[in-house]
Amino acid sequence: MTVPQPVPVPHRAAPALPADTTGPGAAFHRLLFARQRRGWWTPLATGAIGVVLYLIVSTVIGFVFALTLFASDPSADVYALLDRLVTIDVTDPLGLAVILLSLAVMWPIYLLSSFLVNGRRVGFLSSVAGSLRWRWLLLCAGAAVVVYIVISALSFLLPAEEGSGGTLVPPQDNPAFVASLVIVLILVPFQATAEEYVFRGYLMQTVGRWLKHPAWSILLPVPLFVLGHVYDWAGQVSVGVFAIAAGWLTWRTGGLESAIALHVVNNLAAFGFSVFGLSDAAATDTSVVSLVSSVVMIGAFVGVVEWLWRRGDGRRTLRITPAPEPVQVLPVYAGAYPPVYGQPPMYGQLSVYGQAPAYGQPPVYGQPPVYGQPPVYGQPVDPTPAPTPPAAPYDGPPLQPHQAPRWGEYAPAPDATPAPERSATADPAPSGPADSGSAGSGTDAGGSDGSTGSSSSD
Numbered sequence: 145m146t147v148p149q150p151v152p153v154p155h156r157a158a159p160a161l162p163a164d165t166t167g168p169g170a171a172f173h174r175l176l177f178a179r180q181r182r183g184w185w186t187p188l189a190t191g192a193i194g195v196v197l198y199l200i201v202s203t204v205i206g207f208v209f210a211l212t213l214f215a216s217d218p219s220a221d222v223y224a225l226l227d228r229l230v231t232i233d234v235t236d237p238l239g240l241a242v243i244l245l246s247l248a249v250m251w252p253i254y255l256l257s258s259f260l261v262n263g264r265r266v267g268f269l270s271s272v273a274g275s276l277r278w279r280w281l282l283l284c285a286g287a288a289v290v291v292y293i294v295i296s297a298l299s300f301l302l303p304a305e306e307g308s309g310g311t312l313v314p315p316q317d318n319p320a321f322v323a324s325l326v327i328v329l330i331l332v333p334f335q336a337t338a339e340e341y342v343f344r345g346y347l348m349q350t351v352g353r354w355l356k357h358p359a360w361s362i363l364l365p366v367p368l369f370v371l372g373h374v375y376d377w378a379g380q381v382s383v384g385v386f387a388i389a390a391g392w393l394t395w396r397t398g399g400l401e402s403a404i405a406l407h408v409v410n411n412l413a414a415f416g417f418s419v420f421g422l423s424d425a426a427a428t429d430t431s432v433v434s435l436v437s438s439v440v441m442i443g444a445f446v447g448v449v450e451w452l453w454r455r456g457d458g459r460r461t462l463r464i465t466p467a468p469e470p471v472q473v474l475p476v477y478a479g480a481y482p483p484v485y486g487q488p489p490m491y492g493q494l495s496v497y498g499q500a501p502a503y504g505q506p507p508v509y510g511q512p513p514v515y516g517q518p519p520v521y522g523q524p525v526d527p528t529p530a531p532t533p534p535a536a537p538y539d540g541p542p543l544q545p546h547q548a549p550r551w552g553e554y555a556p557a558p559d560a561t562p563a564p565e566r567s568a569t570a571d572p573a574p575s576g577p578a579d580s581g582s583a584g585s586g587t588d589a590g591g592s593d594g595s596t597g598s599s600s601s602d
Contacts, residue, residue, distance in 0.1 A: 160466075161177055161464055161466055162174070162177065162356065164356060165177045165178075165462075165463075165464045166463065166464055166465070166466060167463075168461060168463075169272075169461030169462055169463040169464075170272070170461060170462050170463070170464055171272075171352075171358060171395055171398065171460065171461050172271070172272060172348065172349070172352075172394055172395055172398050172399060172400075172460075173348045173349055173351065173352030173358055173361035173362075173395060174349075174352045174353075174356070175268040175269075175272065175349060175352075175462060176262070176268075176349045176350075176352065176353045177353075177464060178265060178268050178462055178464050179258075179262040179263060179264075179265050179268060180262060180263025180264050180265060181261065181262050181263050182262065182353070184353065184354065186261050186262050186353070187346075187349070187350035187353055189261045190254075190257045190258050190260075190261045190262065190346070190350075191257075191346070191350070193257040193260060193261065194250075194253050194254055194257040194346075197253045197256065197257060198249070198250060198253050201249050201253065202246050202249070205242060205245060205246055205249070206229060206242070206246075209225075209229070209238070209239075209242045210225055212238070213225055213228075213238075228242075229242060229243065230243075231426060232418075232425045232426040233426065234313060234318060234320075234324045234415075234418050234419045234425065235313055235318050235319070235320055235324070236320070237320045237323035237324045237327050240324055240327055240328070241327045241331060244327065244328075244331035244332060244334075244335045245331060247335045247338055247339065248331055248334035248335045248337075248338050249338070250338040250339070250341070250342050251334065251337055251338035251341050251342075254269070254338075254341050254342060254345070254346055255269065255341075258346075268462075269341065269345050269346075269349070270345075270399060270400055270401075271398055271399025271400065271401065272398040272399060272459065272460060272461060272462040273398075273399065273459070276399070276400070276401065277399055277401050280397070280399070280401045280402075280456070281401040281404060281405060283452060284401055284402040284404075284405035284406070284449055284452070285405040285408065285409060287405070287445065287448045287449060287452065288405045288406050288408075288409040288410075288445055289409055290448075291441055291444045291445045291448060292409055292410070292413060292441060294444075295437060295440055295441040295444060296413075296437070296441075299433065299437040311424050311426075311427075312421050312422070312423070312424060313418075313421050314421040315419070315420055315421055317421075318419075318421070321419065324419050325416075325419050328412070328415040328416060328419055329412070332408070332411050332412050332415050333408045333412070335411065336404065336407040336408040336410075336411045336412075337404050337407070337408065339369075339372075339407065340390065340400050340403050340404045340407055341400065343365050343368065343369045343372075343387070343390075344365070344390055344391055344394045344400055344403050345400055347361075347364070347365035347368065348361040348362070348365060348391060348394060348395070349361075351364050351365070358395045361391070361395065362388065362391035362392055362395060363388070363391070365387070365391065366384055366387040366388060366391070369383065369384075369387040370383050370384050370387065374428055375428050375429075375430055376428060376429050376430055378429075378430040378431070378432060378434070378435040379428065379429070379430035379435075381435060382430060382434070382435050382438045382439065385438070385439050385442055386406075386407075386410070386438070386442055389406075389442045389443075389445075389446050390402075390403035390406060390407065391403075392446070393406075393446060393449055395460075396450070396453065396460065397449065397453050397460055398459060398460030398461060398462075402449045406442070406445055
């Protein structure tokens, strides 16, 4: 009989994983292949759902802000309301909170959209470790603080060249100084993190799902990030350098932590200086000195992170193991493959002759049933009783007639002499060459089948 091989279960096969994700390992921009659903259409669906959810949430935030404003000042102008929603003003803590909160909500909206489309393993949106690496994030944040302080101190040695279009508000002239400072310290980290998840997380993994080389994932999202900031040419160049450095760090370190640290420290400094009256966060003009200082600071931070990353574990890729396809053996009644010999049959499937059926299944006709299962109706039962092996001579204490043996004692053999007629000091049977063999077999039988002798006497 030919033993059939297991055949795949008929189902729609998942697309094969690219060679770079199963061999050297998937870099950050290719982590979409590690998700539960990784089709080419999933980034588009995630973006569409995210945009719809963001419009709904931002509308609710604006509506609540408008109700709060009109409740406090019924004569408020609608145009003034719109201006407060788009202009950063450190003297208006409510408007500042609405602007920062409307950007911070992009983070949970993106996570929710990706979960709805790509399924579980949302942690791969953060890093190759499957979650946000907090120790690495704090280390990079400390490095960003040190670099920023050093470069800012050195920038004071350069000739000052202030940009135009800025309005400085000293703390003593700002009645909402404390409230604005608290809002900046609480919401700016979430706002900066949300932008990194969108521009370095979603956009890089979207491009990486379609294009393998990391340069595409690093460079293509840069124009979108630059257009999201309204500055002059120097400011746009600074934003572009920042976007390239953040994308490269994300790919190099295998996660968003270093880019988040740089973005958070940079925005905290910008908004913090504005609250303390040292700069204007709403200014659109950037001086050449500020541009050079920003580029040097970004370059220094990239160098420090590269040095720290080389001294660490250096984990930056994730090797994805393809899941094996499920297989099964076709049952006899469905097609014409007998079950594999040596394997228990499937429920409702006949077993191979000579093999015990699975517990709870009827045995095959002509095959002895499994112990504890009833025989098949109509199947002849062998009337010949099983041969009883010779029992060992009874050497225990004398037993009374019709007295059952105690626990741990052997039952007397059927042909043994009744206890009253036997002598307690009777000599054992002579042992000869032939007797020694039978006695040996009888000892084995008595040791292993003593229970059988007891059941037959009963």
